[in-house]
Amino acid sequence: MNLNKYNRFKKAGKVQEFNARNKELWMYTRVSSKEQTKKKYSIEGQRSSIKAYARENDYLIVKEHGGTYESAKGDLTRREFTQLLDSVKRAKKKPFAIAIKFISRFSRSGGGAIGLVEELVNNVGVHLIETSTGLTTELEKDRLEIYDKLLDSRRENMVRLERTLPALKEFLEEGYWLGRAPRGYDMYGERVSNFSNRIEGQKLVLNAEGRILKKAWNWKAEGMSDVDIRYKLLDKFHFKITKQNLSAMWGKPFYVGVNTNAMLDSPVRGRWPALVSEDIWDQVQKRLDKAKRKSGYDIAPVSEHRPLTGFIYCSQCGAAITSYIAKKKQVHYYKCQCQHGKGGNMNAYTTPRSLKPGVNNSFIDFLSNFELGDVEKELLKTQIKLLTQEHEEEKRSCSEMLGKELVKMQNKLDKVNEKYLLSDDVNETAFNKVKEKLEKEIDQIKEKLDDTPKNLSNQVNFIDKALDFCQNISVHWSSGDIHQKLKIQKTLFPEGLIINPETRQYRTIKMNSLISVIADISKDEKGSKSKKATRKGGLSSTVAGTGLEPVTFGL
Template sequence: MTASGKLQQGIQFLFSQFDNDLRREKCMTGMEARVRRGLWVGKVPMGYDKVIVGKDMVLKPNKTGKLIRLAFQLKAEQGLSNTDILKRLKAQGLVLYNQTITKLFKNPFYCGLISHGLLEDGEVVEGQHEPLITRQMFLKVNGLQAQNAHGYTQVKEDEELPLRHHIKCGSCKKPLTGYEMKKKQIHYYKCNTIGCKLNRNASKLHNLYEGFLAELEVDPRYLPKLAEIMEETYYKLTEESRSEEKRLNTQHTELKKRLDVLERRYAFGEIEKEMFVRYSSELKAELLEIEQNLEKCAVGLSNPKEFIKMGLEKAVTISQAWSKANVQSRKQLQAMMFPEGVYFDREMEGYRTTRVNGFFALSSQIQGFLAQKEKGKSDQNNHFSLSVVRRGIEPLLPE
C-alpha cells in the first residue's frame, strides 16, 4: 500500500474513533438540547425498551427492568449483599456480575434523573422516562453501597487511587487494585493475580500517567494549522455519512406526512379502523427503523469547526487537567482518552495502550509531521492524498 493510501486508511480509522469517543462533547447543541428536555440520547439503559406511543418514541421498563427494581428493593429494604442479590436475580433468569450491578445501583436514570456526558460534571436533569424506583430508595441504596463490610467508605481510596481498574497489568492483563500502607499513609497499586507480584507506589504511577498524557499534547503554535487540516479532513471523510443522513431525513419527512394524512382521514371517518391500524402500524415501524438508522449514521457535529477548536484546546493541557481535577473528573478524562484502559509494563516501567482517543491521537500525529517539516526532515515526495487537504503535508503513517 502506498504512503497516501496508508494515510487515508489511518485517518479514516482515527476519525471513526473521533466520532465515537468525542460525540458526547457539549458543542453538539441539538443532542444537548434533547438531554436537557429530559430525553435520553444514546444506547438505551439496561432494563428499558424503545416503544412508540402515539407519535412519540418513549422508553418503557421491560422484564429486565422489573428485576433491576427488585435488586434495588433487596438492597434498600433487606440490606442484602450484592452477592446474595446476584443469586436471587440469577434464579429468576437475569445473570449479572458484581461490577455490573454496582454500576446499575449508581445510575440515577433508574430513579427518573438523567446524568449525561453532554451535561456539566455532576449535573442532572428530570427525565421524561418512567422511573423504576423512588429517589429515596436510590439514595438509601447508594448510602449502603458506599460502605464495605468493615463499615468505612471508599471515597478516600477513590481520591488517592483514581487509576484503580483503569490500569491493567502488562503481564497478566488483569486490572490493578489498590491499598494503603496505613503506618506510612502511602498508597499502592497492585495486581491480585497469584504469583504476579506487581506492586507500585501510587505517586510514581500517577507521575508516569501525567507523562503518558503529555505525549498526546499539542504545542499551541501549531493550533491554527492543526485546526485547518482536521476540519478539512473531517468534512471529506464524513461526506458519505452526511449524504446518507440527508436521504434518511427526506424519507422520514415523507413518512411523517403520510402518517399525518392517514390520521386525518381516519379522524374524519374516511377510512375504517382496521385499515387505519394496519397502515399506521406499518408507517410507524418504518419511521422507527429510519430513526434507528439515523442514530447510526449521524455525523452528530452541528459545528465541526468549533468542536475541533475545543478539542485542540483540551489537547494543549491534557496532563495538567488530569493532575488538577477531582477524582470524578479524572476518571471521566481517563475513560475519554483511553477507552480500553492502559497497561503498565514492568520492564519498561511505563504505560502502553491498545486504543487512544482518535481525536487526540490524530492531532498528536499531525503535529509530529508538522514539526518534521518545520525542521526540514520530512520526505517532500509524500503528501496528503485527500483532495480537500492542502498539498505539502506529510502522511501520518509511514510506508
C-alpha cells in the same frame, strides 16, 4: 365423693366467656382490581352487607380494614391484610370476630388461609363471620364449611390460572409486554391506569426520560463508570436514578427490545422500540464482564488518589489492576492480583522514600508524550477545521435525508387514514397492522432526528479549547477532580492501558482518533515517529481511532 371441692381447678374457658360478652366486630373489605375501587359498588356493596348483618344481629362495628384493591393469591404480601392481622394480634381489647361479606375476600390461598383462621380462633381468640351466609367459626360445623369455601376459592384460582396462563404466554410470544412499563417508556393500552393513555391494543412509547437513559447507555458503552454516569445525569439533566436501579438497568434486555419473561420458553423480540442498539448492548455487557476480576470479585472502587483503578492492566497476567490504602500510614497503592513476577504492590505517588516512580506520576509523564508543541499546534488546527467541517456536513446531510423520509412516511400514513375513513369495505385488521407499521417507522425516524448532534454554536471557541487541551493534557488530568480524570482517561484510551509493574511503563490498547492525528502530525513533521511519541513506548504500531467527537474537547 364430693366433687364440688374440685370446682376451683376447673378451667375457665376464657374464649367462650369473653365471646359471650363481646359484641364488637371489625370489618374487612377488599376487591381484586383498581377498576372495581373506582366504580365503588363492590366495596360499598360489601360494607352495606356487613353493616346490615351487624344491625340485625345486635353487633357493633368498631373498626374497618381494607377498603382497597389487593390480589388474594398471596396473604402476607397484601399490605392491608397484613395490617389487619397485626392490629388484631396487638389489640388489648379484641373484637368477637372479623366480619367479611364473602369468605373469598379474606383469602384465596387455600391451606395457608386455613392456617391463618386456626391461629386467629385458637391463639388470638377472634372468630370469622361470613355475613352473606351467617357462617361463623364459633360453631364447629360452620368452621368446617368455611374451610371448604377457602379451599374452593383456591381451586377457582388454580382453574382460572390454567385458563389464563396459555393466553398470557401467547400474548408474550406475540411480542407484547406484561406488567408496568420500565422507566423511560409510556404504556398505552386497554387496561392502563392513566385513562388518557387508553387505546385499543398495546403500545409502548419512548418518553423524555428514555431519551436521557439512552445517553446513559452510550456513556456506559464508552467505559464510563456508574458513579460518573449518575453524576453526569444529575449535572446535565437534573435526572436522578439510584445506583441500584442504574446497575439493574444494564441487565434488562427490555431496553434492547427483547422480552425474557419467565413464562417464555426462549427470548422474544418485543413490539416496542428498542432504547439501545444490539451493538451498544453487547458493548455494555462486555464491559460488565470485563469489570470482574479473574477471581470473581468486583474490582475495588476508584478513589480520588487512585483514579487508574480498573483502567490499567498487568502486562504479565492481563488482570485489571486494583488498589487499596494502607490505613495506618495513609499511603495509597495499586495492586496486581497475580502471584507471579515482581511489582505486585505499586505506590500511587512518588515520594522521597519510594524506590520507583508512582503509578500516577508515571501516567502524567506518559500523557506529556502526546502533548503538542507550537508548530504541531498549527498543523492540528488545520486538521480539526477540516474534520469539523466534514462532521457538520455529514450531520446536515443526514438531517435532510431523515427529514425527507419523515415527510414521505407521514404522507403514507395520512393516505392510509384517509382511505380508511372514506371507504366502508376496508379490512380493519389489515388497516391497524399497516397503521402500526407506519407509526413505528415514523417514531424510529423521529428518534434518529433527536439523536442527530446539534450544530456547534461557536466553532472557533470549540477549536481553541481542543488545542489548549492537546497542549496541556497532563495538566488537565493532574489538576482535575476524579470525574474529570476518569473522563480524560476513557476518552483518550477507551480500552485502558497496559502497565509493566516492574518498569512502570505503559502500552496502549486502543486510542482516540485525536491522539492518532497528533501521532500522524508528528510523523509528517519529522519524517518518522517523534521522540515524544516513542519515548517510554507511548504509541502502539497498531491503533484504531474511536471518532472525533465534541466530548473529546470538553475536558
